[in-house]
Amino acid sequence: MLNIKGLEENGYHVLILQGEVDASNSVLLDESIQKLIADGNKAILIDGQGLEYISSAGLGVFMSYLEDFQEKNIDFRIFGLSEKVFEVFKILGLNQLMAIFPDKQTALSD
Amino acid sequence: MEHRITIYCQTTALAELRDFLRRTLTMPFLSENDKLQLTLAVEEVCANLIIHSHGCNPKDHIDLEVKESPGKLIFEITDQGKAFNLLDYEIPDLIKVKGEKRKGGLGIILVKKIMDEIEFESTKGTNTCRLIKWFQS
Numbered sequence: 001m002l003n004i005k006g007l008e009e010n011g012y013h014v015l016i017l018q019g020e021v022d023a024s025n026s027v028l029l030d031e032s033i034q035k036l037i038a039d040g041n042k043a044i045l046i047d048g049q050g051l052e053y054i055s056s057a058g059l060g061v062f063m064s065y066l067e068d069f070q071e072k073n074i075d076f077r078i079f080g081l082s083e084k085v086f087e088v089f090k091i092l093g094l095n096q097l098m099a100i101f102p103d104k105q106t107a108l109s110d
Numbered sequence: 111m112e113h114r115i116t117i118y119c120q121t122t123a124l125a126e127l128r129d130f131l132r133r134t135l136t137m138p139f140l141s142e143n144d145k146l147q148l149t150l151a152v153e154e155v156c157a158n159l160i161i162h163s164h165g166c167n168p169k170d171h172i173d174l175e176v177k178e179s180p181g182k183l184i185f186e187i188t189d190q191g192k193a194f195n196l197l198d199y200e201i202p203d204l205i206k207v208k209g210e211k212r213k214g215g216l217g218i219i220l221v222k223k224i225m226d227e228i229e230f231e232s233t234k235g236t237n238t239c240r241l242i243k244w245f246q247s
Contacts, residue, residue, distance in 0.1 A: 053146065056216035057217075092216060
């Protein structure tokens with residue numbers, strides 16, 4: 001089960017992820033990010049505090065947009081991942097390719 | 111002790127698979143990180159089979175058996191679909207995946223990095239993928 005809520009904060013468009021991302025629902029994450037890019041958003045923040053699990057289907061969604069973020073100068077940040085979810089990002093080396101912050105405060109102040 | 115589950119080939123069955131693994135992976139030597147990563151590796155193999163070998167056909171099924179033996183956990187995944195041998199699959203370069211804006215290919219990397227041994231055999235239309243994780247006892 002995955003819930004995605006969107007809101008505006010400090011100039012960022014925030015996507016709050018809650019639950020588990022897998023191959024059955026990663027399309028929801030994909031559509032949400034795609035829409036933010038299409039709407040011309042230049043600052044996207046992923047709130048991962050409620051993210052309990054993410055499989056390669058969800059990680060692949062982030063991966064597939066990294067090039068677009070660079071090309072379109074979109075500031076893309078993730079924060080609040082639990083230790084065990086962050087570990088999965090690290091196994092793939094995604095922590096080297098994405099701006100991942102421990103909490104919202106650090107994500108917004110850096 | 112042995113634990114088994116049969117799931118049908120639709121991606122919604124993956125949540126059911128995780129529930130089963132949550133109930134099964136209660137061994138005291140497993141950390142929270144171990145539990146999540148083992149679940150992830152098994153799910154990645156099953157998701158691949160569901161999507162690529164069975165075309166999400168809910169009439170097809172996959173069997174998973176979890177076996178505990180001294181110093182290791184064995185996850186045996188069997189199906190009767192198009193054989194997909196993980197071992198033949200070359201790990202893609204992450205920078206290349208990023209450059210090509212691809213969504214796929216990461217699952218196999220996770221399985222290979224998380225598991226200590228992977229075995230595959232295909233006999234008389236049945237494919238068996240064995241994922242093995244060693245533990246210090």
